[in-house]
Amino acid sequence: ALRKASDEPPGPDGKRRWHYAYGGDFDDAPNDGNFCCNGLVLPDRQVTPKLLEVKKVYQPVSFIPVDLERGTIRVRNKFAFLNLDGFDGAWSLSEDGRAFAEGSFGPLDVRPGGSAVVRLPLKPFPKKTGAEYFLRVSFRERAKTSYAGAGHEVAWEQMAVPGAPPTERKPAPAPAAGRPSLVLAEDGNLVEVTGGDFKAVFSRTAGTLLSLDYGPLRVIAPAEDAANGPRLNIFRAPADNDIWMAKPWADSGLSRLRRTVRSFEIRRIDERTVRVETVVDHIGFKGRGLRHACDWTIGGDGSLLLENVFSPIGSLPPLYKLGLILTVSAEMEHMTWFGRGPGESYPDRKSSCDVGLWSGLVADQFTEYVRPQENGNKEDVRWAALTDGRGAGLMVVGLDRLSVTASHFTAEDLDGSRHKNRQPRRFSRLVPRPDIVLCLDQAQMGLGGASCGPPPLDGYTLSLSGPRSFRLILLPAGAEHGDLSEIARELRSR
DSSP: OOOEEOOSOOOTTSOOOOEEOOTTTTSOSSOOGGGGGOSSBOTTOOBOHHHHHHHHHTOSEEEEEEEGGGTEEEEEEOOSSOOGGGEEEEEEEEETTEEEEEEEEOOOOOOTTOEEEEEOOOOOOOOOTTOOEEEEEEEEESSOOSSSOTTOEEEEEEEEEOOOOOOOOOOOOOOOTTSOOOEEEEETTEEEEEOSSEEEEEETTTTEEEEEEETTEEEEOOOSSSOOSOEEEOOOOOOGGGGGGHHHHHHHTTTSOEEEEEEEEEEEEETTEEEEEEEEEEEOTTSOEEEEEEEEEEETTSOEEEEEEEEEESOOOOOSEEEEEEEEOTTOOEEEEEEEESSOOBTTBOTTSEEEEEEEEGGGGOOOOSSOOSOOOEEEEEEEEEEOTTSOEEEEEEEEEEEEEEESSOHHHHHTOSSSSSOOTTSOOOOOOSSEEEEEEEEEOOOOOTTTSOOOOGGGSOOOSSOEEEEEEEEEESGGGOOHHHHHHHHHHO
16 A cells, blocks of 8 residues: 655654655565556545646536637537537637737536537737637636536637738848857867857867857856767656657667767858868677767857758667757746647647646756656647846747757656655655756657556657758747747747
8 A cells, every 4th residue: 555654764854855665676576666646646646647637638618619710619528428518618819928818608508418509709810920829719617516616627728720821932131230140169179259248168079069148148058977968868757658668779789888989170251150060980899879960050149040960870679769968057947838738748648738838947847746757747838938037037839840848857867766755765865966967959759658557659659761851940038138038939930
Protein backbone atom coordinates (compact mmCIF):
# COMPACT_ATOMS: atom_id res chain seq x y z
CA ALA A 1 0.00 0.00 0.00
CA LEU A 2 1.26 3.47 -0.78
CA ARG A 3 2.12 5.60 2.20
CA LYS A 4 4.25 8.55 3.11
CA ALA A 5 7.51 7.41 4.65
CA SER A 6 10.85 8.72 5.83
CA ASP A 7 13.34 6.58 7.66
CA GLU A 8 16.05 9.21 7.83
CA PRO A 9 16.75 11.62 10.69
CA PRO A 10 15.66 15.25 10.34
CA GLY A 11 17.71 17.58 8.16
CA PRO A 12 19.78 20.54 9.35
CA ASP A 13 16.63 22.64 9.77
CA GLY A 14 15.03 19.99 12.00
CA LYS A 15 12.41 19.06 9.43
CA ARG A 16 11.84 15.65 7.90
CA ARG A 17 11.69 15.37 4.15
CA TRP A 18 8.63 13.29 3.37
CA HIS A 19 8.21 11.47 0.09
CA TYR A 20 5.80 9.02 -1.51
CA ALA A 21 7.29 5.55 -1.34
CA TYR A 22 6.75 2.76 -3.84
CA GLY A 23 7.90 -0.77 -4.58
CA GLY A 24 11.55 -1.32 -3.70
CA ASP A 25 11.81 1.58 -1.24
CA PHE A 26 11.46 -0.86 1.66
CA ASP A 27 13.81 -3.48 0.23
CA ASP A 28 10.67 -5.43 -0.60
CA ALA A 29 10.70 -8.12 -3.28
CA PRO A 30 8.97 -8.89 -5.48
CA ASN A 31 7.38 -5.49 -6.20
CA ASP A 32 5.72 -3.52 -8.98
CA GLY A 33 7.91 -0.44 -8.64
CA ASN A 34 5.92 2.76 -8.96
CA PHE A 35 3.07 1.08 -10.84
CA CYS A 36 0.96 1.58 -7.70
CA CYS A 37 1.12 5.30 -8.55
CA ASN A 38 0.03 4.93 -12.16
CA GLY A 39 -3.29 6.74 -11.82
CA LEU A 40 -4.87 9.89 -13.23
CA VAL A 41 -4.19 11.75 -9.98
CA LEU A 42 -1.18 11.81 -7.67
CA PRO A 43 -1.40 10.03 -4.29
CA ASP A 44 -2.49 13.29 -2.64
CA ARG A 45 -5.13 13.79 -5.38
CA GLN A 46 -3.28 16.52 -7.22
CA VAL A 47 -4.56 16.94 -10.77
CA THR A 48 -2.16 15.67 -13.44
CA PRO A 49 -1.90 16.58 -17.14
CA LYS A 50 -3.19 13.13 -18.04
CA LEU A 51 -6.38 13.74 -16.04
CA LEU A 52 -6.95 16.99 -17.94
CA GLU A 53 -6.43 15.12 -21.21
CA VAL A 54 -9.01 12.49 -20.23
CA LYS A 55 -11.47 15.25 -19.34
CA LYS A 56 -11.00 16.89 -22.74
CA VAL A 57 -11.23 13.69 -24.78
CA TYR A 58 -14.28 12.50 -22.83
CA GLN A 59 -16.08 15.87 -22.84
CA PRO A 60 -19.85 15.49 -23.27
CA VAL A 61 -20.33 18.29 -25.81
CA SER A 62 -18.63 18.69 -29.19
CA PHE A 63 -18.26 21.87 -31.23
CA ILE A 64 -17.98 21.60 -35.00
CA PRO A 65 -17.04 24.56 -37.22
CA VAL A 66 -19.53 25.39 -39.96
CA ASP A 67 -18.56 28.90 -41.08
CA LEU A 68 -16.14 30.49 -38.64
CA GLU A 69 -15.89 33.72 -40.63
CA ARG A 70 -19.55 34.27 -39.75
CA GLY A 71 -19.32 32.67 -36.32
CA THR A 72 -21.44 29.65 -37.22
CA ILE A 73 -20.81 26.37 -35.38
CA ARG A 74 -22.70 23.16 -34.69
CA VAL A 75 -23.10 22.05 -31.07
CA ARG A 76 -23.69 18.34 -30.44
CA ASN A 77 -25.01 17.00 -27.13
CA LYS A 78 -23.22 13.75 -26.26
CA PHE A 79 -24.95 13.34 -22.90
CA ALA A 80 -27.18 10.31 -22.52
CA PHE A 81 -29.73 12.03 -20.28
CA LEU A 82 -29.02 15.76 -19.84
CA ASN A 83 -30.32 18.66 -21.91
CA LEU A 84 -27.82 21.43 -22.66
CA ASP A 85 -30.15 24.07 -21.24
CA GLY A 86 -28.39 23.68 -17.88
CA PHE A 87 -25.17 25.21 -19.21
CA ASP A 88 -24.00 28.69 -20.09
CA GLY A 89 -22.12 29.14 -23.34
CA ALA A 90 -19.17 31.49 -23.83
CA TRP A 91 -16.87 32.42 -26.71
CA SER A 92 -13.71 34.43 -27.28
CA LEU A 93 -11.55 35.47 -30.22
CA SER A 94 -7.77 35.69 -29.93
CA GLU A 95 -4.95 37.09 -32.07
CA ASP A 96 -1.57 35.44 -31.56
CA GLY A 97 -2.74 34.19 -28.18
CA ARG A 98 -4.27 37.45 -26.90
CA ALA A 99 -8.08 37.59 -26.56
CA PHE A 100 -9.58 40.73 -28.10
CA ALA A 101 -13.32 39.92 -28.20
CA GLU A 102 -15.61 37.75 -26.09
CA GLY A 103 -19.26 37.09 -25.37
CA SER A 104 -21.82 34.59 -24.13
CA PHE A 105 -24.72 32.62 -25.57
CA GLY A 106 -27.42 30.20 -24.47
CA PRO A 107 -29.14 28.51 -22.93
CA LEU A 108 -29.52 26.00 -25.75
CA ASP A 109 -32.40 23.56 -25.80
CA VAL A 110 -30.57 20.54 -27.20
CA ARG A 111 -31.76 17.13 -26.09
CA PRO A 112 -29.45 14.14 -25.44
CA GLY A 113 -27.94 12.97 -28.72
CA GLY A 114 -29.18 16.02 -30.58
CA SER A 115 -27.42 18.98 -32.16
CA ALA A 116 -28.07 22.61 -33.04
CA VAL A 117 -26.48 25.21 -35.29
CA VAL A 118 -25.45 28.36 -33.40
CA ARG A 119 -24.58 31.76 -34.88
CA LEU A 120 -22.26 33.66 -32.57
CA PRO A 121 -22.40 37.50 -32.69
CA LEU A 122 -18.92 38.00 -34.12
CA LYS A 123 -18.14 41.39 -35.60
CA PRO A 124 -15.84 41.81 -38.59
CA PHE A 125 -12.30 42.68 -37.55
CA PRO A 126 -9.11 43.61 -39.39
CA LYS A 127 -6.55 40.82 -39.73
CA LYS A 128 -2.81 41.22 -39.64
CA THR A 129 -0.66 39.39 -42.12
CA GLY A 130 1.04 36.43 -40.44
CA ALA A 131 -1.11 36.58 -37.30
CA GLU A 132 -3.03 33.52 -36.08
CA TYR A 133 -6.67 33.75 -34.98
CA PHE A 134 -8.63 31.30 -32.87
CA LEU A 135 -12.26 31.06 -31.78
CA ARG A 136 -12.74 29.37 -28.42
CA VAL A 137 -16.21 28.12 -27.41
CA SER A 138 -17.12 26.53 -24.07
CA PHE A 139 -19.94 25.38 -21.81
CA ARG A 140 -19.95 25.95 -18.05
CA GLU A 141 -22.18 24.76 -15.24
CA ARG A 142 -24.87 27.35 -14.56
CA ALA A 143 -25.46 26.26 -10.98
CA LYS A 144 -23.56 24.39 -8.31
CA THR A 145 -23.64 20.61 -8.73
CA SER A 146 -22.69 17.64 -6.58
CA TYR A 147 -19.24 17.55 -8.15
CA ALA A 148 -18.38 21.17 -8.97
CA GLY A 149 -19.31 24.78 -8.38
CA ALA A 150 -21.17 27.12 -10.67
CA GLY A 151 -18.98 28.22 -13.57
CA HIS A 152 -17.08 24.93 -13.82
CA GLU A 153 -16.10 24.32 -17.46
CA VAL A 154 -17.39 20.99 -18.77
CA ALA A 155 -16.48 21.25 -22.47
CA TRP A 156 -14.57 23.52 -24.85
CA GLU A 157 -13.07 23.70 -28.29
CA GLN A 158 -10.51 25.96 -29.91
CA MET A 159 -10.93 26.42 -33.65
CA ALA A 160 -8.54 28.15 -36.04
CA VAL A 161 -10.11 31.10 -37.87
CA PRO A 162 -8.72 31.85 -41.35
CA GLY A 163 -6.24 34.69 -41.16
CA ALA A 164 -5.33 37.40 -43.64
CA PRO A 165 -4.50 36.12 -47.13
CA PRO A 166 -0.75 35.69 -47.57
CA THR A 167 1.09 38.47 -49.28
CA GLU A 168 3.82 37.93 -51.84
CA ARG A 169 7.02 37.29 -49.98
CA LYS A 170 9.68 39.84 -50.71
CA PRO A 171 13.38 39.52 -50.04
CA ALA A 172 14.31 40.73 -46.59
CA PRO A 173 15.37 44.38 -46.81
CA ALA A 174 19.06 45.18 -46.53
CA PRO A 175 20.11 46.18 -43.04
CA ALA A 176 19.56 49.83 -42.29
CA ALA A 177 22.63 52.01 -42.41
CA GLY A 178 22.39 52.61 -38.68
CA ARG A 179 22.37 48.92 -37.78
CA PRO A 180 25.63 47.93 -36.07
CA SER A 181 28.33 46.31 -38.14
CA LEU A 182 30.10 43.20 -36.88
CA VAL A 183 33.62 42.83 -35.62
CA LEU A 184 35.12 39.40 -36.27
CA ALA A 185 38.13 38.26 -34.26
CA GLU A 186 39.84 34.85 -34.23
CA ASP A 187 42.23 33.66 -31.54
CA GLY A 188 43.20 30.00 -31.78
CA ASN A 189 40.24 27.94 -30.61
CA LEU A 190 37.99 30.97 -30.13
CA VAL A 191 36.01 32.94 -32.70
CA GLU A 192 34.43 36.15 -31.41
CA VAL A 193 31.67 38.03 -33.22
CA THR A 194 30.76 41.38 -31.68
CA GLY A 195 27.98 43.81 -32.59
CA GLY A 196 26.65 47.01 -31.07
CA ASP A 197 25.28 45.44 -27.90
CA PHE A 198 26.05 41.75 -28.10
CA LYS A 199 28.94 39.31 -28.25
CA ALA A 200 28.92 35.70 -29.46
CA VAL A 201 31.97 33.52 -28.84
CA PHE A 202 32.31 30.19 -30.67
CA SER A 203 34.58 27.28 -29.79
CA ARG A 204 36.19 25.45 -32.71
CA THR A 205 36.79 22.32 -30.62
CA ALA A 206 33.17 22.24 -29.38
CA GLY A 207 31.61 23.23 -32.70
CA THR A 208 29.07 25.53 -31.05
CA LEU A 209 28.64 28.69 -28.97
CA LEU A 210 30.91 29.00 -25.99
CA SER A 211 29.14 32.10 -24.67
CA LEU A 212 26.50 34.65 -25.68
CA ASP A 213 26.04 38.12 -24.16
CA TYR A 214 23.18 40.52 -24.85
CA GLY A 215 24.13 43.83 -23.28
CA PRO A 216 25.10 43.26 -19.62
CA LEU A 217 23.25 39.94 -19.50
CA ARG A 218 25.26 36.75 -20.00
CA VAL A 219 22.70 34.53 -21.71
CA ILE A 220 24.97 31.52 -22.25
CA ALA A 221 28.02 31.09 -20.02
CA PRO A 222 31.00 28.80 -20.64
CA ALA A 223 30.93 25.47 -18.82
CA GLU A 224 33.92 24.09 -16.96
CA ASP A 225 34.38 21.11 -19.27
CA ALA A 226 32.28 21.93 -22.36
CA ALA A 227 30.43 24.65 -24.22
CA ASN A 228 26.87 25.32 -23.08
CA GLY A 229 25.66 26.44 -26.51
CA PRO A 230 23.15 24.59 -28.71
CA ARG A 231 24.15 21.00 -29.43
CA LEU A 232 22.40 17.85 -30.59
CA ASN A 233 20.07 16.12 -28.13
CA ILE A 234 18.15 12.87 -28.67
CA PHE A 235 17.53 11.70 -25.09
CA ARG A 236 14.74 12.31 -22.60
CA ALA A 237 14.36 10.87 -19.11
CA PRO A 238 12.26 7.76 -19.89
CA ALA A 239 8.62 8.11 -18.92
CA ASP A 240 6.85 5.12 -17.40
CA ASN A 241 5.33 4.47 -20.82
CA ASP A 242 8.78 4.40 -22.44
CA ILE A 243 9.54 0.96 -21.00
CA TRP A 244 9.26 -0.54 -24.50
CA MET A 245 12.24 1.61 -25.56
CA ALA A 246 14.62 0.32 -22.89
CA LYS A 247 16.08 -2.64 -24.80
CA PRO A 248 16.29 -1.05 -28.29
CA TRP A 249 17.95 2.00 -26.77
CA ALA A 250 20.45 -0.04 -24.76
CA ASP A 251 21.26 -2.23 -27.78
CA SER A 252 21.78 0.78 -30.07
CA GLY A 253 24.79 2.17 -28.20
CA LEU A 254 23.30 5.69 -28.38
CA SER A 255 23.22 6.15 -24.61
CA ARG A 256 26.81 7.44 -24.69
CA LEU A 257 27.62 9.64 -27.67
CA ARG A 258 31.11 10.84 -28.55
CA ARG A 259 31.18 14.26 -30.22
CA THR A 260 33.67 14.87 -33.02
CA VAL A 261 33.86 18.21 -34.84
CA ARG A 262 34.33 17.38 -38.53
CA SER A 263 34.52 20.94 -39.79
CA PHE A 264 34.29 24.51 -38.56
CA GLU A 265 34.35 27.31 -41.09
CA ILE A 266 33.70 31.02 -40.70
CA ARG A 267 33.32 33.71 -43.32
CA ARG A 268 32.08 37.25 -43.54
CA ILE A 269 29.07 37.73 -45.85
CA ASP A 270 29.05 41.51 -45.60
CA GLU A 271 29.77 44.22 -43.06
CA ARG A 272 26.77 43.24 -40.93
CA THR A 273 26.58 39.47 -41.49
CA VAL A 274 28.87 36.61 -40.51
CA ARG A 275 28.34 32.93 -41.36
CA VAL A 276 29.62 30.03 -39.23
CA GLU A 277 29.28 26.53 -40.70
CA THR A 278 29.80 23.49 -38.48
CA VAL A 279 29.54 19.73 -38.89
CA VAL A 280 29.64 17.60 -35.74
CA ASP A 281 29.33 13.80 -35.57
CA HIS A 282 27.74 12.17 -32.52
CA ILE A 283 28.69 8.47 -32.49
CA GLY A 284 27.67 5.82 -29.97
CA PHE A 285 29.89 2.99 -28.79
CA LYS A 286 28.47 0.67 -31.46
CA GLY A 287 29.40 2.97 -34.32
CA ARG A 288 25.94 4.36 -34.96
CA GLY A 289 24.83 7.94 -34.39
CA LEU A 290 23.92 11.22 -36.04
CA ARG A 291 25.64 13.96 -38.00
CA HIS A 292 24.59 17.49 -37.10
CA ALA A 293 25.31 20.16 -39.69
CA CYS A 294 24.48 23.69 -38.58
CA ASP A 295 24.84 26.94 -40.52
CA TRP A 296 24.78 29.97 -38.22
CA THR A 297 23.96 33.35 -39.78
CA ILE A 298 24.81 36.14 -37.34
CA GLY A 299 23.33 39.58 -37.89
CA GLY A 300 24.36 42.97 -36.58
CA ASP A 301 21.14 43.13 -34.54
CA GLY A 302 22.27 40.18 -32.40
CA SER A 303 20.14 37.59 -34.18
CA LEU A 304 21.50 34.09 -34.84
CA LEU A 305 19.74 32.03 -37.50
CA LEU A 306 20.41 28.30 -37.01
CA GLU A 307 19.76 26.10 -40.03
CA ASN A 308 20.18 22.54 -38.80
CA VAL A 309 20.30 19.27 -40.72
CA PHE A 310 20.29 15.99 -38.78
CA SER A 311 21.41 12.87 -40.67
CA PRO A 312 21.56 9.28 -39.41
CA ILE A 313 24.84 7.39 -39.31
CA GLY A 314 23.97 3.71 -39.56
CA SER A 315 20.61 2.17 -38.74
CA LEU A 316 18.96 3.84 -35.76
CA PRO A 317 16.15 2.74 -33.45
CA PRO A 318 13.27 5.14 -32.74
CA LEU A 319 14.55 8.23 -30.95
CA TYR A 320 13.16 9.79 -27.80
CA LYS A 321 13.51 13.25 -29.34
CA LEU A 322 15.45 15.16 -31.95
CA GLY A 323 16.63 18.70 -31.40
CA LEU A 324 18.99 20.99 -29.53
CA ILE A 325 19.88 21.46 -25.88
CA LEU A 326 21.61 24.45 -24.29
CA THR A 327 22.14 25.86 -20.80
CA VAL A 328 21.19 29.47 -20.11
CA SER A 329 21.59 31.87 -17.21
CA ALA A 330 19.72 31.28 -13.96
CA GLU A 331 18.65 34.94 -14.05
CA MET A 332 16.20 34.25 -16.88
CA GLU A 333 13.60 32.47 -14.74
CA HIS A 334 10.53 33.96 -16.41
CA MET A 335 9.23 32.01 -19.40
CA THR A 336 6.79 33.27 -22.05
CA TRP A 337 5.69 31.25 -25.05
CA PHE A 338 3.15 31.18 -27.87
CA GLY A 339 2.06 27.57 -28.27
CA ARG A 340 0.25 24.84 -26.37
CA GLY A 341 -0.27 25.51 -22.68
CA PRO A 342 -0.39 26.31 -19.91
CA GLY A 343 0.51 22.76 -18.78
CA GLU A 344 2.70 20.16 -20.41
CA SER A 345 1.81 18.62 -23.76
CA TYR A 346 3.18 15.91 -26.06
CA PRO A 347 2.45 14.93 -29.68
CA ASP A 348 -0.20 12.37 -28.69
CA ARG A 349 -1.41 14.19 -25.55
CA LYS A 350 -2.13 17.82 -26.36
CA SER A 351 -5.89 18.03 -26.95
CA SER A 352 -6.36 19.55 -23.50
CA CYS A 353 -3.98 22.45 -24.16
CA ASP A 354 -5.02 25.63 -25.96
CA VAL A 355 -2.72 27.37 -28.38
CA GLY A 356 -2.17 30.65 -26.56
CA LEU A 357 0.23 33.18 -25.12
CA TRP A 358 1.37 31.79 -21.78
CA SER A 359 3.86 32.79 -19.12
CA GLY A 360 5.20 31.58 -15.78
CA LEU A 361 8.34 30.74 -13.87
CA VAL A 362 10.60 28.03 -15.24
CA ALA A 363 10.46 26.20 -11.89
CA ASP A 364 6.65 26.05 -12.17
CA GLN A 365 6.79 24.19 -15.49
CA PHE A 366 8.00 21.07 -13.66
CA THR A 367 5.37 18.31 -13.35
CA GLU A 368 6.10 16.29 -10.24
CA TYR A 369 5.43 12.64 -10.96
CA VAL A 370 6.13 10.21 -8.10
CA ARG A 371 9.08 8.75 -10.04
CA PRO A 372 11.02 11.60 -11.72
CA GLN A 373 10.78 11.34 -15.49
CA GLU A 374 10.24 13.36 -18.68
CA ASN A 375 7.90 16.29 -17.99
CA GLY A 376 7.05 19.90 -18.76
CA ASN A 377 7.25 19.87 -22.57
CA LYS A 378 5.30 22.43 -24.64
CA GLU A 379 4.09 21.42 -28.11
CA ASP A 380 3.44 23.52 -31.23
CA VAL A 381 5.51 26.44 -29.96
CA ARG A 382 5.86 29.31 -32.43
CA TRP A 383 8.19 31.31 -30.18
CA ALA A 384 9.42 31.36 -26.60
CA ALA A 385 11.38 33.77 -24.43
CA LEU A 386 13.34 33.42 -21.19
CA THR A 387 13.80 36.76 -19.42
CA ASP A 388 15.06 38.20 -16.16
CA GLY A 389 13.30 40.56 -13.75
CA ARG A 390 13.87 43.48 -16.14
CA GLY A 391 12.31 41.65 -19.08
CA ALA A 392 15.65 41.17 -20.83
CA GLY A 393 16.86 37.83 -22.08
CA LEU A 394 16.72 35.34 -24.92
CA MET A 395 13.98 34.88 -27.51
CA VAL A 396 13.66 31.79 -29.71
CA VAL A 397 11.56 31.94 -32.88
CA GLY A 398 10.80 28.68 -34.62
CA LEU A 399 10.66 28.93 -38.39
CA ASP A 400 9.35 25.40 -37.97
CA ARG A 401 7.14 24.44 -35.00
CA LEU A 402 9.07 23.70 -31.82
CA SER A 403 8.73 21.41 -28.84
CA VAL A 404 10.17 23.37 -25.90
CA THR A 405 11.17 22.35 -22.38
CA ALA A 406 12.76 24.68 -19.83
CA SER A 407 13.82 23.06 -16.57
CA HIS A 408 16.31 23.13 -13.71
CA PHE A 409 17.06 19.45 -14.34
CA THR A 410 18.78 17.56 -17.12
CA ALA A 411 17.33 14.32 -18.47
CA GLU A 412 20.18 12.49 -16.74
CA ASP A 413 19.29 14.15 -13.42
CA LEU A 414 15.73 12.87 -13.71
CA ASP A 415 16.65 9.42 -14.97
CA GLY A 416 19.10 8.89 -12.11
CA SER A 417 16.68 9.67 -9.29
CA ARG A 418 13.87 7.75 -7.62
CA HIS A 419 12.27 10.68 -5.82
CA LYS A 420 12.12 14.46 -6.10
CA ASN A 421 13.35 15.31 -2.64
CA ARG A 422 16.57 16.09 -0.84
CA GLN A 423 16.07 13.49 1.88
CA PRO A 424 16.24 10.67 2.78
CA ARG A 425 19.89 10.24 1.83
CA ARG A 426 19.67 6.53 1.11
CA PHE A 427 17.68 7.32 -2.06
CA SER A 428 19.23 9.13 -5.00
CA ARG A 429 18.36 12.78 -4.72
CA LEU A 430 17.02 15.18 -7.30
CA VAL A 431 18.49 18.62 -6.63
CA PRO A 432 17.60 21.57 -8.92
CA ARG A 433 20.44 23.11 -10.89
CA PRO A 434 20.77 26.89 -10.63
CA ASP A 435 20.96 27.37 -14.41
CA ILE A 436 18.20 26.57 -16.88
CA VAL A 437 18.32 23.59 -19.22
CA LEU A 438 16.53 24.58 -22.43
CA CYS A 439 15.50 21.93 -24.98
CA LEU A 440 14.45 23.14 -28.43
CA ASP A 441 13.22 20.07 -30.27
CA GLN A 442 12.26 19.50 -33.85
CA ALA A 443 10.13 16.61 -32.58
CA GLN A 444 9.49 14.41 -29.55
CA MET A 445 8.24 10.86 -29.53
CA GLY A 446 4.68 10.43 -28.28
CA LEU A 447 3.93 8.96 -24.87
CA GLY A 448 1.76 6.01 -25.86
CA GLY A 449 0.61 3.71 -23.07
CA ALA A 450 3.21 0.96 -22.84
CA SER A 451 3.42 0.93 -19.04
CA CYS A 452 0.37 -1.32 -19.34
CA GLY A 453 -0.55 -1.14 -23.03
CA PRO A 454 0.83 -0.41 -26.50
CA PRO A 455 3.68 1.92 -27.43
CA PRO A 456 2.91 5.13 -29.35
CA LEU A 457 1.03 4.75 -32.61
CA ASP A 458 3.13 4.83 -35.77
CA GLY A 459 2.40 8.51 -36.36
CA TYR A 460 3.90 9.40 -32.97
CA THR A 461 7.13 7.39 -33.01
CA LEU A 462 10.25 9.23 -34.07
CA SER A 463 12.31 7.45 -36.72
CA LEU A 464 15.20 9.03 -38.60
CA SER A 465 15.81 7.22 -41.89
CA GLY A 466 17.19 10.23 -43.77
CA PRO A 467 18.21 13.88 -43.30
CA ARG A 468 15.81 16.12 -41.41
CA SER A 469 16.05 19.92 -41.34
CA PHE A 470 15.15 22.28 -38.53
CA ARG A 471 15.37 26.10 -38.44
CA LEU A 472 15.16 28.59 -35.61
CA ILE A 473 16.37 32.04 -34.64
CA LEU A 474 17.97 33.19 -31.38
CA LEU A 475 17.73 36.91 -30.66
CA PRO A 476 17.66 39.33 -27.73
CA ALA A 477 14.44 40.00 -25.85
CA GLY A 478 13.67 43.22 -24.02
CA ALA A 479 11.49 46.32 -24.11
CA GLU A 480 13.99 48.15 -26.32
CA HIS A 481 13.68 45.43 -28.97
CA GLY A 482 9.89 45.67 -29.36
CA ASP A 483 6.83 43.49 -28.83
CA LEU A 484 7.74 39.79 -28.92
CA SER A 485 4.64 38.75 -30.88
CA GLU A 486 5.26 41.34 -33.57
CA ILE A 487 8.93 40.36 -33.82
CA ALA A 488 8.02 36.69 -34.21
CA ARG A 489 5.31 37.45 -36.75
CA GLU A 490 7.72 39.45 -38.88
CA LEU A 491 10.45 36.80 -38.75
CA ARG A 492 8.10 33.92 -39.50
CA SER A 493 6.46 35.69 -42.44
CA ARG A 494 9.77 36.30 -44.29
